[in-house]
Amino acid sequence: xxxxxxxxKKFTGIWLGYxxxxxxAFSYGTSQVVAKNIxxxxxxxxxxxxxxxxxxxxxxxxxxxxxKSAPKSIGPYIKASFAGLFSSAGIVFMFLAxxxxxxxxxxxxxxxxxxxxxxxxxxxxxxxxxxxxRLVLGAVCISTGVxxxxxxxx
Amino acid sequence: xxxxxxxxxxxxxxxxxxxxxxxxxxxxxxxxxxTVSLIVGFFLTFVIVLAIFPNEIHxxxxxxxxxxxxxxxxxxxxxxxxxxxxxxxVGVSRATPIFSISTVLAIVYGIILLDxxxxxQLVLGAVVVLIGVxxxxxxxxxx
Numbered sequence: 563x564x565x566x567x568x569x570x571k572k573f574t575g576i577w578l579g580y581x582x583x584x585x586x587a588f589s590y591g592t593s594q595v596v597a598k599n600i601x602x603x604x605x606x607x608x609x610x611x612x613x614x615x616x617x618x619x620x621x622x623x624x625x626x627x628x629x630k631s632a633p634k635s636i637g638p639y640i641k642a643s644f645a646g647l648f649s650s651a652g653i654v655f656m657f658l659a660x661x662x663x664x665x666x667x668x669x670x671x672x673x674x675x676x677x678x679x680x681x682x683x684x685x686x687x688x689x690x691x692x693x694x695x696r697l698v699l700g701a702v703c704i705s706t707g708v709x710x711x712x713x714x715x716x
Numbered sequence: 717x718x719x720x721x722x723x724x725x726x727x728x729x730x731x732x733x734x735x736x737x738x739x740x741x742x743x744x745x746x747x748x749x750x751t752v753s754l755i756v757g758f759f760l761t762f763v764i765v766l767a768i769f770p771n772e773i774h775x776x777x778x779x780x781x782x783x784x785x786x787x788x789x790x791x792x793x794x795x796x797x798x799x800x801x802x803x804x805x806v807g808v809s810r811a812t813p814i815f816s817i818s819t820v821l822a823i824v825y826g827i828i829l830l831d832x833x834x835x836x837q838l839v840l841g842a843v844v845v846l847i848g849v850x851x852x853x854x855x856x857x858x859x
Contacts, residue, residue, distance in 0.1 A: 579805025580853050582798045583814035589795030591821025595829065596787045603780050608772045611761035612784045617792025618754035624793075625751040638743035639752055645740055646753030648733030650760045655726035663719020671723030676813035678731035683809040686735050690742075691807045696855050701813040703848030708819050710841030715823070715832075 607657050614650070673708040676701040734808040737800055746800040753800075754792055810852055820845050 593613075600609045633639075659668040680701055683691040733753075740749045765773065776784065802811040820842050826832040 575805055579802045579811065580814065582802035583806065583811045584817075586795050586798035586802060586811075587815050587818040587821060589790050589798060590815065590818035591825060593787050593791035593795060594818065594822035595825045596783060596790060600780065600783050600787055604772050604775060605769050607761060608765050608769050608776070609784060609787065611758060611765045612776060613788035613791055614754055614758035614761060616785050616788025617796070618751065618758050620789055620793040621747065621751040621754055621797070624747050628745055628747055632745075632748055633743055638740060641736060641740035642744055642749045642752035643756045645733050645736040645749065646756030647760060648729045648736055649753060650757035652726045652729035652733060653757075653761065654764060655722045655729055659719045659722035659726055662722060667719050668723045671720060672727050673816065673819070675727040675730045676809075676816055678727050679734050679812035680809045682731050682735045683738070683807070687738055687808070690738060691809045693809060694855065696851055697809060700848045700851035700855075701809075703851060704813040704816050704845050705848075707841045707843070707845030707848060708816050710844060711820050711823055711838055712841075714835055714837035714841060 607654065610650075610653050669712040670709040673705045673712065676705055731812070734803065734812050737803050738808045741800065741804045746797055746804055750793065750797045750800050754796065810855075813852055814849060817845055817849060 597606070597609060656668070656672060659671070680693055680698060684693045737749060737753070740752075744752070799811070799815060802814075823832070823838065824842075827834055
């Protein structure tokens, strides 16, 4: 027999996840507008570095409340460190790319990031992620759309 | 050619970062994962800034500090925390494409706030993005 409560919980959970994803996109989009004001004065990488500093300070306040219940072993923190390392390396590579090539060349390449995410997920975390044709099609549509939108500015 | 290679490295690094987040979130909360990733990210970028742009740091004062604070708060604690929370629930392969719509949102802001012009290609691109988002979000997760 189908457990209605469990289905409702799952449905709410998934939609909450998508809502968080849209919220993240909204935050990133808004911050790009704010960043426009900053990069007229300082280099974008300097702005990103100080943005990370302010971000780390703010998040540390929230994290301090979770310290007691946090895992004691170092392993999970190393895994989280890799996340920060790769994300920031991405920012550095993006600025290197923009320094050496025009936006019209770099932007379409950056937009294929979701495709890479799907490929890497299917290789490294295939027990956690289910890759479907619909998902691949959706990611291809989004990457194509972002390329079209970005190139329309030139 | 260099730009293409660096661009591929950037896209690859972000994707790898997403996969690392998914792994880390099995053991840590989104708050702790976000905090650790921000601290590590700051040190990595700050070392590079110190090596390449040491003089730029002196220029950071007054109103620019406030702008940086706003940018840092919007992009990192808020954006990255929501990013990691969504990865924890729907997975990196489903959440990452949706983050990409931030580029479209930034351009929409530009049109609204800065009176930037709209053309057919931009509208077509936005529609294609929307189709992609609908395709992913309308997937039947009970299968």
